[in-house]
Amino acid sequence: MKRRPAVTAAPRAALAALAAFAAFAAFAARAACVALATSLTGTALAHTDQPHAAGPVRKEQKDWGIAGDAKAARRTVDVGMGDDMRFKPDRIEVREGETVRFRIRNHGKLMHEFVIGTKKELDEHAALMLKHPNMEHDEPYMAHVAPGKAGEIVWLFNRAGEFDFACLVAGHYQAGMVGRILVTATRGR
Numbered sequence: 001m002k003r004r005p006a007v008t009a010a011p012r013a014a015l016a017a018l019a020a021f022a023a024f025a026a027f028a029a030r031a032a033c034v035a036l037a038t039s040l041t042g043t044a045l046a047h048t049d050q051p052h053a054a055g056p057v058r059k060e061q062k063d064w065g066i067a068g069d070a071k072a073a074r075r076t077v078d079v080g081m082g083d084d085m086r087f088k089p090d091r092i093e094v095r096e097g098e099t100v101r102f103r104i105r106n107h108g109k110l111m112h113e114f115v116i117g118t119k120k121e122l123d124e125h126a127a128l129m130l131k132h133p134n135m136e137h138d139e140p141y142m143a144h145v146a147p148g149k150a151g152e153i154v155w156l157f158n159r160a161g162e163f164d165f166a167c168l169v170a171g172h173y174q175a176g177m178v179g180r181i182l183v184t185a186t187r188g189r
Ligand SMILES: [Cu+2]
Pocket: 085, 111, 112, 113, 167, 168, 169, 172, 177
């Protein structure tokens, strides 16, 4: 017996409804998870003098770059997110070595997020979010933005290539909430 995958078969309206529900559930669960994560971090850092409330940003090299220093950001890119499941702009050009401050505003009534990655990584992550809408995830290359609010991330694009950014709230990616980042190589490389 052949079964059609529900996601691709579902009309966009149904996806949006699913997304709205999932976003609400995720929002409710998030507070508790953050509290847990904070207490875990506190335990891990117990032997240092660091305050655990605001832990240091984890700097881990990714294919699409590394967490940037706010002081090094010479450029700010404003990104809008809406309940039409679109980013504005949905195409951003960056030079290799550039540190960019993204100011991300949610104009909608649903939760949205801005997550940078390779298409492969975002595909996998989005599928996981669809299965587990309440899954907690927080990394320096993502911003979760509540309705009417704004978020900010600073990212250093130290590798040339074509990358994507996406909203991974369950159903949004599948509804087309995705954009492209082109990082052009600097001369002599
Ligand atoms: Cu979204």
